[in-house]
Amino acid sequence: MVRFQRFEVEQWMDDYETTPGVLNIAETCVESVSIDQLVQLSNDKAANPLQTSTVLTYGAxxxxxxxxxxxxxxYEGEQVSSDNVLVTQGAIAANFLVFYGLVGPGDHVICVYPTYQQLFSVPESLGAEVSLWRLHAENGFLPDMGELEQLAKENTKMIVINNPNNPTGVPIPRDLIDxxxxxxxxxxMIVLSDEVYRPLFHDGIENNPNMPPSVADLGYEKAIVTGSLSKAYSLAGIRVGWIASRDKAIIERLAEARHYTAISVSQLDDQVASYALSPAVRGPLLKRNVDMAKRNAGMVKAFVEQHRALCSWVAPTAGTTAFVQFRSEGKPVDDVAFCRDVLDKTKVFFVPGSHCFGRGEDFAGYVRVGYVGSSAVLAEALQKLAAYVGQNLVQ
Known part of the structure; x- marks a missing residue:
């Protein structure tokens, strides 16, 4: 029997996000949109997002x-062709498929940490040895190449990164990616880069010298990227993700493994995804979402600065999540008890860092805030959270 760890962040969401009256700032997608809203954003109002005459076979x-x-x-230039793309049911299926198809007993995997638990727990469940590449707040949550040197082994098969990072919201810059x-x-070694929050860089997408490249743009055959329409594109409900790699052998191997997990994605989902990524829609949609991410990050920044005696962070510059540490009497709070008490007393819902992203005491006192949902919900949640910390935490 395959042995797997509880997927703590997803279990936490499952347990609490439907609490009546919840102010959800745990969600990590940019505020979701409808098909009607996509059409309103489009520069080509005549284009049809759904071909309703399509016969609903399995499709491609x-x-x-x-x-x-x-x-x-x-991706840049011709680094990745359409033949080197495999569509999956969300990025979560894409990541699972990469591990399922490429990793097993006798392999060693190095994974950045903290990150989405799937990226280190799944290879462990498949029998691989996993070393966690710890990101440190004092280093701006950027990976340290010296630590990578120490972690590498003769049987290291894969390095796993998450760029921009969940939960910290910190992107790995170009020089470190290189x-x-x-x-x-x-x-x-294979490099797997989970890029589900790309290209949500708060400084913008066009003419942004600080925007790091995708790993797929660097000319390395054994680079694999995963992405989806869920986070930066506000379309979690269509469950469309992908795997891309220049290495055709990798794509073929994963396509063979994919037959055991999915035949195809829904044709309707495929059509909506194609429409969202069309030139007429993609640009306006991303502009909306980058503007929202930048504006809402500013709201969280104001909260942290106002309560800097009680909390601290490394300010996110990309993605939709922030990792904030709360303290009372100079010590990190019990983040699990803190999150539950905040939810009980204020209906503000977020995710405990040590429980959902750490092991043992790692990341004690941290919570992950998803701040690019509704701006109105975020404003109300921060107001109630401010009252709570003022009454319950001690400098």
Whole structure:
């Protein structure tokens, strides 16, 4: 029997997010949109997001050619062709498939930490040895290449990164991405980059010199990226993600493994995804979402600065999440008890860091805030949270 750890962040969401009257600032997607809203954003109002005459067969097994071409166009130049894209049911299926198809007993995997638990728990469940590449707040939650050198082994098969990072909201900059890929290339290691929050960089997408490249843009054959329409594109409900790699052998291996987990994605989901990534829609949608992320991050920044005697963070510059540490009497709070008490007394809902992203006492006192849902909900939640910490935490 496969042994797997409880997926704590998803279990926490399942347990509490339907609490009546909840002010949900745990959600990590940019405020979701409807198909009608996509049409309103579009620069081409005549285009149809759904072909209602389509006969609902399984459709294209690997994803429609239109969708795969539009996903491939997200990467620079001709680094990735449509034949090197595999459409999946969300990025969570994409990540699982990469591990299921490529990792097993006898393999060693290095994974950044903290990150989405799937990225280290799934390879462990498949029999691989996993070393956690710890990110430190005092280093701005950026990976340290010296620590990578110490973690690497002769049987290291894969390095796993998450860029931009969940839960910290910190992107790995270009120079470090280059070094990680060069390190892997010199040792013939696979690099898996979970890029579900790309391209939600708060400084903007166009002409932004600080925006790091996708790992798929760096010319390394054994680089794999996963992405989805859920986070940066506000379309979690269509459950469309993907795997992309220049290495055709990797894509073929994962396509073979995929037959055991899914035949295809829904044709309707495929059509909506294709529409969202069309030139007429993608630009306006991302502008909306980057503007919202920047504005709402400013609201959280104001809260942290106002209560800096009780909390601290590394300010996020990308994505939708922030990792905030709360203290009382100079010590980290019990973040699990803190989150439950805040929810009980204020209806403000977020995620405890040590429980959902750490092991043991790692990341004690931290909570993950998802701040790019409704701006109105965030404003009300921060107001109630301010009253709570003022009454219950001690400097």
């Amino acid at each position: 097994i690997r994803g429609s050619s239109t969708l795969r071409e539009r996903i491939a166009s997200l 070094k990680i890929v060069d390190f892997a290339r010199a040792r013939d």
